[in-house]
Amino acid sequence: MLELHDGSLDVVEITSRWYKAVKDKNFGALIPFIGIVRDEKGIDGLSFDVYEPILNNWFNAWQEKAKKEGAMLYMAHSRGDVLNHTSSYISAVVSPQRKVGLRLINDFVEDFKANAPIWKYDLIGGKRVYARERSQALSGAGLLSKDN
Amino acid sequence: MARIEFLGPIGKEPEDIDIKNLKELKELFAGDKKLEEWLDICAVAINDTLVNEIDVKIQPNDKISLLPPVCGG
Numbered sequence: 001m002l003e004l005h006d007g008s009l010d011v012v013e014i015t016s017r018w019y020k021a022v023k024d025k026n027f028g029a030l031i032p033f034i035g036i037v038r039d040e041k042g043i044d045g046l047s048f049d050v051y052e053p054i055l056n057n058w059f060n061a062w063q064e065k066a067k068k069e070g071a072m073l074y075m076a077h078s079r080g081d082v083l084n085h086t087s088s089y090i091s092a093v094v095s096p097q098r099k100v101g102l103r104l105i106n107d108f109v110e111d112f113k114a115n116a117p118i119w120k121y122d123l124i125g126g127k128r129v130y131a132r133e134r135s136q137a138l139s140g141a142g143l144l145s146k147d148n
Numbered sequence: 149m150a151r152i153e154f155l156g157p158i159g160k161e162p163e164d165i166d167i168k169n170l171k172e173l174k175e176l177f178a179g180d181k182k183l184e185e186w187l188d189i190c191a192v193a194i195n196d197t198l199v200n201e202i203d204v205k206i207q208p209n210d211k212i213s214l215l216p217p218v219c220g221g
């Protein structure tokens with residue numbers, strides 16, 4: 001299940017809702033990853049743009065992959081501004097087997113960082129500054145470049 | 149007419165364009181100094197699927213998206 005929220009995530013509400021949804025389904029493990037915005041480099045927080053159609057496709061492909069291993073994925077992400085020391089990203093895997101779950105959450109979060117169509121900005125003095133140096137180019141980037 | 153959208157930080161309004169393939173789009177954008185730096189780093193999606201070939205045909209009503217480097221979380 002994929003959900004998008006405006007602003008910071010309500011971590012307690014989201015994770016407890018996910019927990020309640022799966023606790024009676026005999027999965028055995030729920031492994032969450034909760035991202036918290038760090039106070040660093042003078043930023044007030046982060047801000048995000050999300051392109052939902054490709055994000056949905058990307059997430060659904062991962063859900064199918066998880067299903068094949070008897071597991072299931074959850075993900076919540078913020079749109080817009082997220083202040084320091086609050087959460088912009090939560091993902092979780094529920095799995096009957098701990099090792100499968102731990103591997104999946106690692107691979108899922110890594111692939112999320114590299115391929116989910118989400119753009120991050122630093123919030124500095126009320127302005128959004130694109131976090132270009134921390135961003136990763138997607139597959140096929142530069143296709144329309146004059147040098148290509 | 150196909151529609152092209154410039155996602156995330158590019159900050160440009162969508163445009164309707166009359167092209168038959170991505171090669172024509174590349175030629176159309178050639179010389180656009182503001183877009184040039186983005187074209188070097190953007191991936192391209194047609195109807196929400198990323199593409200890797202410049203010869204891909206474009207149909208009327210196709211949606212073309214330019215996607216700059218990403219960083220979620």
